Amino acid sequence: xxxxxxxxxxxxxxxxxxxxxxxxxxxxxxxxxxxxxxxxxxxxxxxxxxxxxxxxxxxxxxxxxxxxxxxxxxxxxxxxxxxxxxxxxxxxxxxxxxxxxxxxxxxxxxxxxxxxxxxxxxxxxxxxxxxxxxxxxxxxxxxxxxxxxxxxxxxxxxxxxxxxxxxxxxxxxxxxxxxxxxxxxxxxxxxxxxxxxxxxxxxxxxxxxxxxxxxxxxxxxxxxxxxxxxxxxxxxxxxxxxxxxxxxxxxxxxxxxxxxxxxxxxxxxxxxxxxxxxxxxxxxxxxxxxxxxxxxxxxxxxxxxxxxxxxxxxxxxxxxxxxxxxxxxxxxxxxxxxxxxxxxxxxxxxxxxxxxxxxxxxxxxxxxxxxxxxxxxxxxxxxxxxxxxxxxxxxxxxxxxxxx
Ligand code: ATP
Ligand code: RIB
Numbered sequence: 252x253x254x255x256x257x258x259x260x261x262x263x264x265x266x267x268x269x270x271x272x273x274x275x276x277x278x279x280x281x282x283x284x285x286x287x288x289x290x291x292x293x294x295x296x297x298x299x300x301x302x303x304x305x306x307x308x309x310x311x312x313x314x315x316x317x318x319x320x321x322x323x324x325x326x327x328x329x330x331x332x333x334x335x336x337x338x339x340x341x342x343x344x345x346x347x348x349x350x351x352x353x354x355x356x357x358x359x360x361x362x363x364x365x366x367x368x369x370x371x372x373x374x375x376x377x378x379x380x381x382x383x384x385x386x387x388x389x390x391x392x393x394x395x396x397x398x399x400x401x402x403x404x405x406x407x408x409x410x411x412x413x414x415x416x417x418x419x420x421x422x423x424x425x426x427x428x429x430x431x432x433x434x435x436x437x438x439x440x441x442x443x444x445x446x447x448x449x450x451x452x453x454x455x456x457x458x459x460x461x462x463x464x465x466x467x468x469x470x471x472x473x474x475x476x477x478x479x480x481x482x483x484x485x486x487x488x489x490x491x492x493x494x495x496x497x498x499x500x501x502x503x504x505x506x507x508x509x510x511x512x513x514x515x516x517x518x519x520x521x522x523x524x525x526x527x528x529x530x531x532x533x534x535x536x537x538x539x540x541x542x543x544x545x546x547x548x549x550x551x552x553x554x555x556x557x558x559x560x561x562x563x564x565x566x567x568x569x570x571x572x573x574x575x576x577x578x579x580x581x582x583x584x585x586x587x588x589x590x591x592x593x594x595x596x597x598x599x600x601x602x603x604x605x606x607x608x609x610x611x612x613x614x615x616x617x618x619x620x621x622x623x624x625x626x627x628x629x630x631x632x633x634x635x636x637x638x639x640x641x642x643x644x645x646x647x648x649x650x651x652x653x654x655x
Pocket of ligand 1: 456536570575576590592595598599600601602605626627628630631
C-alpha cells in the first residue's frame with residue numbers, strides 16, 4: 252500500500268473510532284511503528300490528527316477549518332469511473348468498526364427571518380408582528396442538525412455567498428454537533444434566505460425561500476463527496492439546491508451502494524423522472540399530492556398517492572402528515588405511524604426534524620417502521636420548540652418514546 256493511501260485509511264479509521272495506538276496501526280497496516288509515527292506526524296502537521304501518548308486522536312471536524320472557494324471539475328468522468336468499477340466488482344466500501352451510522356447530507360443553508368404573528372396577514376394587509384428573530388435554517392442544515400442530535404455521524408455539504416451571512420453559517424455549523432462539514436462559497440449569489448411567518452393560532456407557518464448560493468453547487472463540489480460517501484450508510488437530500496447537483500449526488504450514492512433518502516421539499520417536478528435513484532422518498536401531504544397527482548387529504552388518499560409514487564419508480568415511500576403522523580408504503584404493505592401528542596409552538600422544520608432523525612435511525616440499522624417511529628417522537632419534540640433548526644436531545648426522545 253502506498254503512503255498516501257495508508258494515511259487516508261488511518262484517517263478513515265480514526266474518523267470511526269476517534270483514537271488509535273501506534274502499535275495497533277502498525278500491526279494493522281503491516282508496517283513498522285516508526286512508519287506509523289511518521290504518518291501520524293505528517294497528519295498532525297496538516298491539522299488532521301492530534302498526537303497523544305502512544306497514538307493519535309482524530310481532530311474532530313477537520314474539514315471545517317475554512318470556507319472553501321468554488322472550483323471547476325468534471326463529474327461525468329468520476330461517475331463513469333465508479334460505474335465501470337461497479338460492473339467489474341462491487342464498490343469496496345471501507346467500513347471497519349462502525350460505532351454509529353454515518354449520514355451524508357448535501358443541502359441548503361438559509362438565514363431564516365421569522366415574524367411571529369397573531370394570524371397570517373391577508374393580501375395587501377400590513378400587520379404588526381409579535382416578535383421577530385433572525386436565525387440559522389435551510390432544510391439541509393436543519394436536517395443535519397437533527398441527524399446529529401439523533402446520534403448519527405454527519406457530514407454536511409452546503410454553499411453560501413461571500414456576504415456577512417457566510418460567516419454566520421460557518422459559526423452556526425462550527426458550534427453545532429455536526430461531525431464535519433464543507434461550506435463552499437460563491438460570489439455569484441447571496442447566502443440563501445427564508446422569510447417565515449409563524450402564526451400564534453396553531454404554530455403553522457408560511458415561507459418564501461430565496462435559495463441564492465444554494466443553487467450554485469458545481470459538479471466538482473459534488474464529486475468531493477465521494478470520499479465521505481465511501482464510509483456512509485445514507486445520503487439525505489432535499490430540493491433546495493440546483494437539481495443538477497442533487498441528481499449527481501444521487502447517481503454517485505447509487506454507484507457506491509449508499510442508500511438515498513430524498514425529502515422532495517420544496518416540490519420540483521424535476522424529481523419525477525429521477526425517482527429510480529431514490530430508496531426512500533419522504534414527501535409531506537402537499538408534496539405527495541404533487542408527486543402523485545392525487546390530492547392527499549386523509550389516510551385513504553395518502554395510500555393511493557403512495558402507490559402512485561412507487562409506480563413512478565421510488566422503492567419506498569413515507570408520507571408525513573403533520574399531527575396525523577406518517578404513512579409508510581414498503582414492499583406493497585402500508586403502516587401508519589401515529590404522531591406523538593405534542594404542544595405545538597412552531598411547526599417550521601417539523602419535516603426536517605423527521606427526515607434527519609429518520610436518516611440517522613436508518614443509518615444505525617433500524618427498520619423503516621422503527622426509524623419512522625423514532626423520527627415521529629423526535630419531530631413531536633421539535634414542534635414544541637421555536638426555530639426551524641432547534642432540535643431536541645436524545646434523552647428527551649427516549650422519554651417520549653417510552654410514553655407510547
Ligand atoms: P414543515 O414543512 O413545516 O417543516 P412538513 O410539512 O414537511 O413540515 P409534517 O408532515 O408537517 O412535515 O411533519 C413531519 C412529522 O412531524 C409528522 O409526520 C409528525 O410525525 C411530526 N409532527 C408534525 N406536526 C406535529 C404535531 N403538531 N404534533 C406532533 N407531531 C407532529
Ligand atoms: O423546513 C424549514 C426550512 O425551510 C426553513 O429553515 C427555511 O430556511 C426553509 O428552507
